[in-house]
Amino acid sequence: MQVFGSKELLEDVINRDLCIGCGACVGRCPYFKSYKGKTAMLFECDLSEGRCFAHCPKVEVDLDSLSTTFFQKAYDGNPLGSYMEILGAKAGDKIAKAEFQNGGSVSALIALALETGLIDAAVLTDREGIIPTPRLVTNAQEVFECASSKYMAAPTLSALNNGIEQGFERMGVVATPCQATAVAKIRTNPVKRANFIDPVNLVIGLFCTWALDTRQMLSFLSDQPDMADDIRSADIRSMDIPPPPEEVMVIETGTKKTKIPLKEIRPMICESCQFCPDMTAEWSDISVGAFEGKPGWNTLVIRTKKGKNLVEEAVEKGYLQVEKIPEESIKHLAGAALNKKRNSFIKNVEKGLVNTGEKEGRSAIRLSDDVLKKITAQKENAV
Amino acid sequence: MTDVKTLSHDPYNLIITGVGGQGNVLASRVLGNMLSNKGFFVTIGETFGASQRGGSVMSHLRISKDKTCSPQIPRGKAHMVVALEPVETLRVLMEYGNPNVKALCNTRPIHPVGVITGANNYPDTRDLKSWIEELTESAWFIDATDMAVKLGNPIFGNIMMIGALASQNELPIDRKDFEAVILAAMGPEKTKINLMAYDKGMEMAG
Amino acid sequence: MTRLIEAEEGSRQLFMGNEAIARGALEAGMKVAAGYPGTPSSEIIENLAEVSEKAGIYVEWSANEKVAMEVAAAASFAGLRSLCVMKQNGVNVASDFLLHLAGSGTRAGMVLVPCDDPGALSSVNEGESRHFARLVEVPLLEPGDFQEAKDMVKWAFTLSEEIRNLVMVRSVTRLSHASGNVIMGNIAESKNLEAETKNSAFFKHDGFILDQMEGAVISAPVTYKHGQQHEKLKKAIEFFETSPFNTYTGPENPELLVITSSVCSLYTNEALQMLNAKDRVGLLKLGTTWPLPPKLVAKHLKMTDKILIVEEVIPFLEESVKTLAAELGPEIGVKTFFGKRDNTIPSTGELNPDIIASALSGILGIDMEPVPEAYTKRAGELAFLNAPVRDLTFCPGCPHRASFWSIKNALTMDNREGFICGDIGCYSLAMLPSGFSALKTLHSMGSGTGVASGFGKLGQFGLNQPVVSVCGDSTFFHSAMPALVNAVHHRSNLTMIILDNSGTGMTGFQPHPGLNEDALGKDAPAVDIEAVVRAAGANVTVCDPFDLAETRETVLKLLEDNNGVNVLILRQICALSPEKKGKKQFEMSVDENICVGENCGCNRLCTRIFSCPGLTWDREKKVSRIDEVICAGCGVCASICPLQAINKKEVA
Structure with a gap:
């Protein structure tokens, strides 16, 4: 380029x-x-x-x-990108129950990769109050602190840059499709630096249909009479969009769970997301998302040999349990x-x-x- | 010591130029008072205030036997330019220079903010010297700032320039005139170091 | 500068215009002087403050010009001669009181000295104070040289007492800030009737209501007092007809009559010499420029048919002369006028001998003696190509550079197109690139916060950009306080940032009500800005602008709050203040082994963007370098460098 x-x-x-x-x-x-x-x-x-x-x-x-x-x-324009295998998965018995979005597969895989030394640090997205924040972690405990979805655009890759400055050379990145695209570009050394070292050894992609504008979301929630206090005290526990037909976002704060209709949320989708062709984070080793119709489980799109090896090791060591995924579900996913x-x-x-x-x-x-x-x-x- | 008793021109037009903070105003006052004490009519035109903040500062001295002059010298009518900063000499010569003008320059540059940011270039000292020589009847260059730093404070550069000017016999001023003015303005304590600066200036230009 | 008072009668001194004005007031036995700092007027009060004890006078830097005029007026009401000093903009501020004072009249002599700044050499406008003389109907005098600056001020007190009203003596930058020879008059023998006979101040107020000297001092009954005021002007005109400040030089029947005033008379004189035209042109120099003395003007208008009026900025004198010429028409005949209305003289910027010489040479058909063309061309070429422009910038070590760095960064990061409403002071330079072009509005003193207060109420119409105002500590007391109170009361959404550098930096570090020092350098109770802000009901945070990270974070946090007024005080003493000047807190250096110069992704952030004059770019080594002669040792640049290549070492 x-x-x-x-x-x-x-x-x-x-x-x-x-x-x-x-x-x-x-x-x-x-x-x-x-x-x-x-x-x-x-x-x-x-x-x-x-x-x-x-x-x-x-x-x-x-x-x-x-x-x-x-x-x-x-x-080739395949809707799901290039992949080897698609599986259903959830965190295995070795993983303590944390606040997972769905099956906890991402946390399990990253925790394992850190423990085995496949990666020397992980680039994740944490949250301060409602605002997603980048975080560079080096142990499993920290990985679990970052679990759960953020639904908002996050500058996660600044943590990757930070990791490069700190000298990490085999980082794992958990990335949305746009972030995974950036990581892929970074790894090709486009500025043609001599002595370039690929700083990334594992990319776990996250399915994503859109992200919300952080500031708009923040001001929207601050304007909700029953949420303003929790937003001010930054006491946000989790955000979730349960499967259809409910059409709501559920926000759990320290005091309550609040349901917000998606039609109120949608206007806050970033303009940029409309131009994004990637739903499943195609430039990754493994992509992870919800397993529609099976709460508590994830869909795993395994794209590379490295990804496949990691999943196999995770299953072997009890970090992950997997199962076949119905053809119908894959078709449905590919359609979306x-x-x-x-x-x-x-x-x-x-x-x-x-x-x-x-x-x-x-x-x-x-x-x-x-x-x-x-x-x-x-x-x-x-x- | 000088033995010039009269002015080579009336009014004699002298410009002291420099950059805000270099002690331009003080130099023009000291020189002006030295001449005023001798009975000359001295008019000094200067601006200060906002122009001090990194900008060019210029004092016009008009020295006459019998009259108060306009505080602004007409274009092309300077007889002597004393520059505390070299590039300012060029700027002044553009407006007030003529083939018979003389110049006395401190060679130490002060970079304008545009040069610091990289938007503009600052000329090479050798080039500057040759241009100034080209545009003047005679020109003297001394590194007053460096010598002033050795004396303990770069601000003495302005006093050195007065000493250097006195050594050129262009104006009827001498060391005693200087001492009297400094003593009256600053008291005995500061007079000593200022006299040292004055003498150094005379020595460097002489 | 004790020679202001000690210089003996008859001695010849080299005085700055402002010193001459101060001396004139002392010779007149002036007892009270008040003003607000403003270039080019500040040295008058400064010089008087310095000799105040010896001279037995009271001098103050007032909170603003209106208060200064009120303070001076009180002295006049109590029988003491008083002086009030300000730059032109100050007269705008004081003008409400000025109108009413002109209506009520004064008792002991009171003189207002406004210093105008044609060409805006150190102002953000080239406004005119001469208007005000005509507007409020008080006499106007304009000194034409340094001697007159002294003598005219002295005489103005006498005139003021003759007519029992304020007299304006207008100076300009090229007089106030220029110096020339002045022969001293006597200070001890000066006449001040009220003060000498009573030997103490007393305010008589229970006399007959219409008795200006003993009754209440008010401008009512208005039409009666207004009529009296006109009688006073007639009396002033009588003095003006024979005033020695109006002079004529030149032949009896000149080809052209030049009418001029102020420093323009020196320029015109010089221009006539340059053109060798003194035997062809008459020069009527007027010192009493409003109201004009009609007989004197008529006498000179009769001398010739061609009249050139030379003055700076607005055609004030020109209009007055033309009005008289119209009235005198039958007596003097039809004249051809040259001036600003026909573009012979430019209507903007200051004048100089060359401009006037060029106007004269056009009218008289004289070729000007030029510098050899080849020289002009070569010198112009060399300077144009090789003398880099010297843009104004914050001083090395200036807290404002650090403050605007952080504020600008916070506004950019905040990403909602927030903006800063600027105000008047050194920090006005933040409108320029060297202040990161941070200011987006800039008007009069105190108006930054007033304008911000308005912006902060436009939320209901969809304006959701963060609104920030800045103002200095002196400006805060001068006129930003009412704006703050307004904003608080109306729950306007804004962040007001007070750049507190502990003094009136721009004009030479005069004290203000926030400091525990008065104009004489004596102990004075300081009015605490923080407490004032708190009492007004705004939240207040104090921060050191040299801590860039904390300042930025603080500003970011304040921008988030959309619930009324937040005030941030960025407190750090001015680098030119007596406490700091010449003293470095840190010895700075650049580690050439760490600075990777042009290869750094920082793209010369320190020199290209932060651009402190103390930090320059070494073109040969291609790294940045501290210029130890210029660096003030504030240490801020150490936190700009992303590689920490700039070191600071505390100076023992």
């Missing part, structure tokens, strides 16, 4: 409101800072090339190049993923963000025209 600098990043991403605040550009230089889910550029920087641009998941993402690097084949992919590509094309030529300038995403045509030509699935 051609690498530009922060000026172009500002033009292409921040000014277009495409920044999802993943934190990939935060912590490598003094110019980018994260605050309440947003990334801000403090001062103008006139360097013509920067890692801020090179690592951003919202600009010049070359899907063929990433696919070739990580899966040794061209990008296709919808996201198709709709987002249509939007991207409309905005002129795909495969732009030299004249039009930089692209958000690049992929082969055939695959693009294939994705956008498909009918929307009834999910």
